[in-house]
Amino acid sequence: MLTLYSFPTPNGRKASILLEELGLTYAVHRVDLAAGENKRPDFLAISPITKIPALVEDLPGGRVRRLFGSGAILLHFAERTGRLLPEDEDERAEAMSWFMLGVSDLGPTAIDMQRFAARAPDRIPHAIDLYKGELMRCYSALEDRLGAAEHLGGATYSIADIACFPFIAAAAVAGGGLLERFPNLKRWHDAMADRPAVRRGMAVPDMTAPD
Ligand SMILES: N[C@@H](CCC(=O)N[C@@H](CS)C(=O)NCC(=O)O)C(=O)O
Structure with a gap:
């Protein structure tokens, strides 16, 4: 269980x-x-x-x-x-690298950006600029990679894609035109958002159900 x-x-x-x-x-x-x-x-x-x-x-x-x-x-x-990791060693190494980018760069940076841009009691322009720049580095790296490969690991859908998608989906709905500026990211985002398992996973936990 x-x-x-x-x-x-x-x-x-x-x-x-x-x-x-x-x-x-x-x-x-x-x-x-x-x-x-x-x-x-x-x-x-x-x-x-x-x-x-x-x-x-x-x-x-x-x-x-x-x-x-x-x-x-x-x-x-x-x-x-x-499952959800390529078998080929080269592709697996690539998938691991993007998986770690999702877990240790994209996620923490997006959260810190939110902390400083929306929740900090004082506006600290240096912190906001720093995290904006770091987020842009993540988006640019993802954009280039997705211009060269269907999925982040290569031909195989993997935990690298899952580790990055929810933060890209959150940025896409936050406004700011992320997907309009990064067409490869948009192609990948839209394909991910269409997967039935992704749709189900994005709806968890059900906030309308009694706890
Ligand atoms: N390293 C963790 C970080 C998890 C994390 O930041 N969770 C946030 C929600 S997205 C949380 O629980 N925040 C509550 C808090 O900071 O008190 C992971 O990758 O899952």
């Missing part, structure tokens, strides 16, 4: 897209970040950094396995199922 602890944010959606792509059955526990539910002791025991997504798996013999962080969840299930 798998239980995903999540909230409708890009990092949370990476995990639900993965589970949907793999066709795994899972329960969803909504952790309301706005209400501070992530700071509760029971969630701290699952996610020591008190961030979603996290996942708990009940194993035979009463053992419980936890995973926290979208990167760990994506990599664990890709390795375990032998």
